[in-house]
Amino acid sequence: MNLVPFVSVDGTPFSTTWEDMLKARGQPLRTGRNGVGLNELDYGSVVYRFQDSGRLEEITQQAPLLLIGWQTVSFDALASFVRSEDPGTFERAGFLVSPRFGLAFDPEEPHWVTALAAHCLDAWRAI
Numbered sequence: 001m002n003l004v005p006f007v008s009v010d011g012t013p014f015s016t017t018w019e020d021m022l023k024a025r026g027q028p029l030r031t032g033r034n035g036v037g038l039n040e041l042d043y044g045s046v047v048y049r050f051q052d053s054g055r056l057e058e059i060t061q062q063a064p065l066l067l068i069g070w071q072t073v074s075f076d077a078l079a080s081f082v083r084s085e086d087p088g089t090f091e092r093a094g095f096l097v098s099p100r101f102g103l104a105f106d107p108e109e110p111h112w113v114t115a116l117a118a119h120c121l122d123a124w125r126a127i
Contacts, residue, residue, distance in 0.1 A: 001063035005102035006118040009059045014117045018054040036123075057120050063113040068101055075111045092127040 002010050016024075021041055030042040038049040038057055046061035066073045073081045079096055082089050086100035095114075097104045099121055104114045116124070 001061055001065070001113055001115070002067045003101065003103065003115055005068070005100070006116070009061070009115045012048075012059065014056050016048075016056050018050045018056075021048055021056075055117075057117050058114050060112055060114040062111045064111045066103075066113065075105075075113070078105060078113070079107045090125070092124055095124075097121075097124045 007013060012021075012024075018039065018041070025041075025043060028041040028043045030040070032040050032042070034040055034049065038051065041048045041050070046059065048056060049058040049060070050056055064075050066075070066078065071081075082096060082098040082101060082103075086098045088099040090097050090099075092104075094106050094108070095104045096107060097116075102116045102118065102121075104116060104124060105112060
């Protein structure tokens, strides 16, 4: 996963809409609505979650390695990395959430990492 916090994941910007994603990637394996009311496009190794308005909220994908800026971090070292590099890191519902890096992940669920749009952080704090 090449993460530019709050900007893009692997070149997909957070300004991408539901329609943009369908044009770029085609039909997903599955679509649905998750438990917090986000609409999902599930392509197997990556899931895009959108608000009803079509605004992209989250990108979740398998990420054994993350490129964050100039640093490469393995999933196995990610919890330690975010705790040491982001004093604002917090835990919610079994996830570590890093406001600095705009990501959330469950250290017990390798290698899934969720990149967050900036406006999502308040929702994670409220859980």
